[in-house]
Amino acid sequence: MTTATNLRTVPLARRFLTFTWGVVALVVLVLAIALIFQPSIFVDTLVTGGMWALMAGGLALVFGVMNIPNFAHGEMFMIGGLVSWVIYQPIRDAFLNDPKNMFLQVVGPIPGILVAAVVGFLVGVLLETVLFRALRKRSRDQWVMNTFLLTAGVSVMLVNGDRMVFGNDYRGVPRYWDVHSLQILGVPVAVDRIAVFVIAMISIGVFSYFLQRTRTGRAMRAVSQDETGAQMAGISLNRIFMLTMGLSCGLAALAGAALLSIFPNSPDVGVQPLYLAWYVVILAGLGNVQGAIAGAFIVSLLQTLAVTYLGLGWVDVAPTAVIILILLFKPSGLFGSEVKGVWEQ
Amino acid sequence: MATVTAMPARSRKQVVGRSRRTLAAAVALILFAIVLPFIPPFTGQDYQRYLVGAAYTAALAVAFDFTAGYIDIVNFGFAAFVGIGAYTSALLAVDLGLPPGLGLIAGAGAAGLVGLATGMLTLRLRGIYAAVMAWFVGLALMGLVRNLTDITRGSMGLNVPRLLGTDDNLPYYYVMLALLLVTIAVLTYVIRSNVGLAFRAIGQNLQAARASGINPTRFLVLNFTLSCAFAGLMGGFYAHYYTILTPDLMSTTRTIEVLAVAYIGGRGSLWGPAIIAFPLYIGTELLRTQLASLPGLHLVLYGLLLIVVMVYWPGGVAGVVRKTALWWERRSEKAADATTSSAS
Numbered sequence: 001m002t003t004a005t006n007l008r009t010v011p012l013a014r015r016f017l018t019f020t021w022g023v024v025a026l027v028v029l030v031l032a033i034a035l036i037f038q039p040s041i042f043v044d045t046l047v048t049g050g051m052w053a054l055m056a057g058g059l060a061l062v063f064g065v066m067n068i069p070n071f072a073h074g075e076m077f078m079i080g081g082l083v084s085w086v087i088y089q090p091i092r093d094a095f096l097n098d099p100k101n102m103f104l105q106v107v108g109p110i111p112g113i114l115v116a117a118v119v120g121f122l123v124g125v126l127l128e129t130v131l132f133r134a135l136r137k138r139s140r141d142q143w144v145m146n147t148f149l150l151t152a153g154v155s156v157m158l159v160n161g162d163r164m165v166f167g168n169d170y171r172g173v174p175r176y177w178d179v180h181s182l183q184i185l186g187v188p189v190a191v192d193r194i195a196v197f198v199i200a201m202i203s204i205g206v207f208s209y210f211l212q213r214t215r216t217g218r219a220m221r222a223v224s225q226d227e228t229g230a231q232m233a234g235i236s237l238n239r240i241f242m243l244t245m246g247l248s249c250g251l252a253a254l255a256g257a258a259l260l261s262i263f264p265n266s267p268d269v270g271v272q273p274l275y276l277a278w279y280v281v282i283l284a285g286l287g288n289v290q291g292a293i294a295g296a297f298i299v300s301l302l303q304t305l306a307v308t309y310l311g312l313g314w315v316d317v318a319p320t321a322v323i324i325l326i327l328l329f330k331p332s333g334l335f336g337s338e339v340k341g342v343w344e345q
Numbered sequence: 346m347a348t349v350t351a352m353p354a355r356s357r358k359q360v361v362g363r364s365r366r367t368l369a370a371a372v373a374l375i376l377f378a379i380v381l382p383f384i385p386p387f388t389g390q391d392y393q394r395y396l397v398g399a400a401y402t403a404a405l406a407v408a409f410d411f412t413a414g415y416i417d418i419v420n421f422g423f424a425a426f427v428g429i430g431a432y433t434s435a436l437l438a439v440d441l442g443l444p445p446g447l448g449l450i451a452g453a454g455a456a457g458l459v460g461l462a463t464g465m466l467t468l469r470l471r472g473i474y475a476a477v478m479a480w481f482v483g484l485a486l487m488g489l490v491r492n493l494t495d496i497t498r499g500s501m502g503l504n505v506p507r508l509l510g511t512d513d514n515l516p517y518y519y520v521m522l523a524l525l526l527v528t529i530a531v532l533t534y535v536i537r538s539n540v541g542l543a544f545r546a547i548g549q550n551l552q553a554a555r556a557s558g559i560n561p562t563r564f565l566v567l568n569f570t571l572s573c574a575f576a577g578l579m580g581g582f583y584a585h586y587y588t589i590l591t592p593d594l595m596s597t598t599r600t601i602e603v604l605a606v607a608y609i610g611g612r613g614s615l616w617g618p619a620i621i622a623f624p625l626y627i628g629t630e631l632l633r634t635q636l637a638s639l640p641g642l643h644l645v646l647y648g649l650l651l652i653v654v655m656v657y658w659p660g661g662v663a664g665v666v667r668k669t670a671l672w673w674e675r676r677s678e679k680a681a682d683a684t685t686s687s688a689s
Binding site: 131145149162164282320328 | 608
C-alpha cells in the first residue's frame, strides 16, 4: 500500500533488486534467449499473450472498479465465439460461391467479431442491472465472496443454457482468413493468429487510452480508488458500474470471437480462458489492469514453455505450479494491488 | 452476517424444550431416511440409485459447509480433494488388492494430508485470495491426475472394484447414509465444542478472534483438513460405488454443484445442506432423465437457484426454517405472556 512513498526513499539499486523485478527480468531474459535459439516460443508467447491480456484486462478492471471477482468471465468468451460463429457462417456460405472476391474474403469475418463484442457488452450491462444492482441494494456484506459465488451460478447457467439450446457439438471455423501462413523470424504463423494479435493490440491500445485519457475512463479509475469520493465528485456510480461490466464482458467476447478458429465454440470452451485469465489476474495482483496486461505475457510464456518442453497435457499444470510458488513469496501478486477492501473482505 | 444479536435470556425450561424438539426432529428425519427406500417410488433400483447419489451429495455438502459456513473460507478446490480420496482408495484396491473398506479410510487420510498441506499454503490468505488459491491447487491436482496416465489411466478411466459384493443399490444406500450420519455427527460435535466456538469466532471477525487469544491459522488449517478428509472419505465411496473414475470428478463444475447444494441448504447450519440435497438431487436427476432432449436443463436450474439464493435468500433453506422457528417461539411466548397477565 505504501509502495509509492517507499520508492522515493529507497536507493535506486535496491529499488530494482526486488522480487517483482527479478521475475520480470527473468521473463525478459527467457524471451531474449528464445528469440535467438527458439523463435517459435517468442512468437507463440506474443500471439497468445495478446489474447490473454484482453481477457485478463477485463477481469482485472471489473475487480478493480466493482470488486467483483467474475467467475463467469469465460462464458463471455463463449458467447463471443458463438455470436461470431452464427454471423460468420452465412457470410462464408455467401462468398464460397464467389471465391474471387478478395474484398469480401478480407472483410468477411469482421462483422461477426464486432457484433460479438457488442453482444458481450450488452450481456455485461444486463448482468450488472439485473443481478449485481439487486444484490448491492440488498446488502454489501461479504460482497467479494458473494459476487464470486453469484457469478459461479451465472457461469453454470450460461454453460448449460448454451448446451440446452445449441447442443454439445463443436462449432468452429477452420480459419477466418484462408491464406498461406506468413514467415515471421523463420516461424510459420497463420494469418489468423497474426490477425488475433493485431486485434488484441488495437483493443488494448484503445482500452488503455480510454482508461487513462478520457473523462469516463478517469471516472472509472476514480471509482476504483474511492467509491464515496467519486460519488461526491458527481460521478454516477450506476452508470460507471454498467459501463465497466459491459466493457469487461465486451473485451472477453471479442477475444472469444477472434479466437474462434483456435478455440472452436462449445458450451465449455470458456473454461480454459477463464483459468488463464484468473492465473494472470492473481499473478499480477487483483484489480491491477496494467499489471494484468503484463502478466498475460508471463503466463503465456509459461504456457508456451510447458507445451514445448513438457507436452500438451501440462499446459495448465506447470503454470499453476509456478504461480502458486510465486504467490508464496508475494501473496498480493507480482505488481501488488491497491484495491480497496480486498484484504478486509 | 457478522453481527451477533443479543439473545434475550431464556429460561432453562425453554432451552431444554428447544433442544428436545431439535432432537425429536433429527430422530424423525433419520427414521424417515431409513424407511425411505421402502416407500413406493423409491423401491425401484433407479430411485434407490438416486437416493445413494443424494446421500453422497448431502455428505459432500455438509463437509463443504463445515469450512464455508463456519470459518468463511470457500474451498473452490473441494472436488479435487474428493478426487484424491477416490483415486487413493481406488489405486490401493486395484494395485495392492487392499479391501475397499480400508481404502476408504486411506483415501480420507490422503485427502486430509493434501488438505493440510494446501491449508498451510493458502490459509495465510483471506477471502477471495484463499478461495482462488484453493481453486488453483485443485486445478493443479486435477491436471496431475489427468497427466499421470501410467498410474491413473487419465481420461481413459480407471476401473475400480465395488465396495460390497452386490449390485443391489439398497445396501449401498445404507452404507452411504451411515457415512452421512457419521459426517454430520462428527462435524456437529466439533462445531459445538470449544474448537467450534473458535471457528465461528474466526469466521465472524478474524481480528476480534485474534485479539481474544485465538491463533487463527491453526484453527483454519484444522478445519480445512477435517473438511478435506471427509471429502476424501466420500470420494472413496464414490470410487467403489460408481466403479469408474475419471479426472472429471475433480473438475470445478463438481465443486460448484456441491457449493450450490450447500448454499441453497443454508450456510453455517450443516443440517440444511444435508436435508436439501435429497429433494434437489433427486429432482434434478429426474429432470435429467425425463427431459433428455434438453441436456443441461438441470444444471441451469442449479445455477438459477444459486443465483436466487445469493441475491434474495442469503440464509438458504436453513435460514428460512430458523426464522420461522424464531417467529413461532416469539408467538407462543407472547401467548404465554398474555395468559399469565390475564390470569394475574
